Amino acid sequence: MKIGYLNNASGAFAVPELQIGAEVAVAHLNRNGGVRNRPFELVTCPTDGAPEQSHQCAEKFVCEKVAVVVQGVDTGADAAMPVLSAAAIPLVGHVQFTPGLMNHKNAFFFGAAAVAYGTAALKYYADQEVKTVAWLLPESPATHAFTDTVLVPAAKRFGLSYRSVYYPAGSPDWAGLARAVKTAEASGSIAATEEQCTHIVRALREAGYAGRILAASCTGLPESVGNQSIGVELSSDFWHPTDPLSAPPANQAEIEEYRTAMKAAGHDEPVAGAVMSFADIMTLARVLSTSDVRLNRPCGQ
Amino acid sequence: MKNLDSFLGPQITCDHAWFGNSACSTAVLFYRFQPNGALKAQVPDFIEVAKLG
Incomplete structure (x- = not known):
């Protein structure tokens, strides 16, 4: 076959x-x-x-x-x-x-459907009493539409305050973005490449960000940012081989x-x-x- | 194809029934990096977006 x-x-x-x-x-x-x-x-x-x-x-x-x-x-x-x-x-x-x-x-x-990740993450945080979430998304008509039609309504349903912070895909000011989300209890990204995750986590850590960090589905962070990855959360639509006992x-x-x-x-x-x-x-x-x-x-x- | 046990994942249904979407699942897990670089699941099971209403 x-x-x-x-x-x-x-x-x-x-x-x-x-x-x-x-x-x-x-x-x-x-x-x-x-x-x-x-x-x-x-x-x-x-x-x-x-x-x-x-x-x-x-x-x-x-x-x-x-x-x-x-x-x-x-x-x-x-x-x-x-x-x-x-x-x-x-x-x-x-x-x-x-x-x-x-x-x-x-x-x-x-x-999982690409649009499901954002809703699932908002539910995950709402279940843990997080009240404010701000994710970093690449600037595009699609991400604005996603914010308006999926993320904002879902956040409202779960009792969360949510906002998207957009960045130009070609030239992000990662440090500036980290400052822009400093008051949110949870930040990071729901969809990003390993390289983008690396920049996001590094910038948030170096800015002293105290909230919870979501790094899309980026599993390579321990290699790319070392100890800055400790405590960073990620989403997955399958059980990871590195944690068999949870499955x-x-x-x-x-x-x-x-x-x-x-x-x-x-x-x-x-x-x-x-x-x-x-x-x-x-x-x-x-x-x-x-x-x-x-x-x-x-x-x- | 309905309610098939996917390998390492949840049961999946591939019928485009969820808003016409071509994905067979809306189920997501969450993990956290541990000090030794390993991942640890933070939820006991998948969060099923299609069932959230």
Whole structure:
């Protein structure tokens, strides 16, 4: 069963390590009989975020007769959808990175909806008696709309005072931003890259910020900011392998399965991001094992 | 596809029913970094946004 894999191997949002997790999952599944007794074959197509590349990858996947395309991170993925949809090849992934995929009928993301993170975080803080929250968001019409239609109404429902503090994505004044949120009991960001998280946490710590800091889903902070990461909170839509005892028993077993598979593939040290792509392939295998998917497609149809 | 146990995650339903969204889940966990760099969950289970009303 051929599975297309679409991922930014280079460019501004390059995450080549995601492919490692996907490859390890495929090898792990194949050692255990594949899906419905058919082995998986990963057809990779590295991109750099340019829409033209994603479009070409989609054409490649059609000709390779893949059953489904898995997206790691591809910021040009919107351009792949017309070709994939015309060929009735679904795209699955973990997180919605591009606007065209948020509500696309041919896209399915196993992780939490991007718009759910903000509401969940406000609920999390409200449950712990936090009264004022101010998050740092990149300046764009989409983030303003998100503030007005999702965050502010949710905060009101939970009895919180909330405001967004916007920054220009190209040239943020991190120190100034840290000063702007100093009176909030909780700050940080609900959606940010590892690099942005690093700047945000560093700036808030160096400004002496006394509130709680949310750092999106950035797991690399101990490496990037050292002790400044202590106490920083983050959101996740899966149970982290570094904290197995907090997970329910079934998920603890999955964490062990992941670790065993990674070691079998020679990865004795954690590979950042690999767990997410590993989990997505394993979830896809469960979907395919219970679905009636077409396994062979004529090229170009 | 409804109520499938996702690997390491919650049960997911991929039907675009939640505001037409292509995500199969609205469930989020929260963790905190410990002094040794490890993560520790701060909630006993996922916060399910779709169930918050």
